[in-house]
Amino acid sequence: NAGVTQTPKFQVLKTGQSMTLQCAQDMNHEYMSWYRQDPGMGLRLIHYSVGAGITDQGEVPNGYNVSRSTTEDFPLRLLSAAPSQTSVYFCASSEQETQYFGPGTRLLVL
């Protein structure tokens, strides 16, 4: 099992550009989620999904879109990047209580 994979590992964007952060898992987990990690702020939940076709907002959803067309994939879209979205993004999936995290995507918005 590859576990939870994320691409790209690092990305630089200009303000106003769009991009999609990819997340995939091969463990057949129903629950998936996206977090952002900023210094001194811990991890904050952006969006989550309890299964294919179902998504919900977390603590900081503004500026981000998600969709869940398959169990395996949960992409995070930034429609118009802003410097405030400079962060490290983590995707996670879970079976029962335990959540497994991907290696992260470091995003810099200039």
Place this chain on the structure above:
Amino acid sequence: GNSVTQMEGPVTLSEEAFLTINCTYTATGYPSLFWYVQYPGEGLQLLLKATKADDKGSNKGFEATYRKETTSFHLEKGSVQVSDSAVYFCALRISGNTPLVFGKGTRLSVIA
């Protein structure tokens, strides 16, 4: 609502010192409790967990006991090593279909 409070860092210890990182929680139900560890430049890894009151989670010399009466889940290790330097996150989860709620993290540095 549900929340987790953990001690502010950073924490700096000498090798072989005793470690305690305090964590308390507020929850509307009966949560499962977790400690995650993040080594430099990496994602989060599950360190240990406890799913009900009085359970003790343990892994790699670390321990934490689920104390319902004090709503706490303090992380302890008897003798830390330089390789334990990382950020430690306490977290709770009400069920498998609800979000994990994290504390803000505690950075631990262990010096030789």
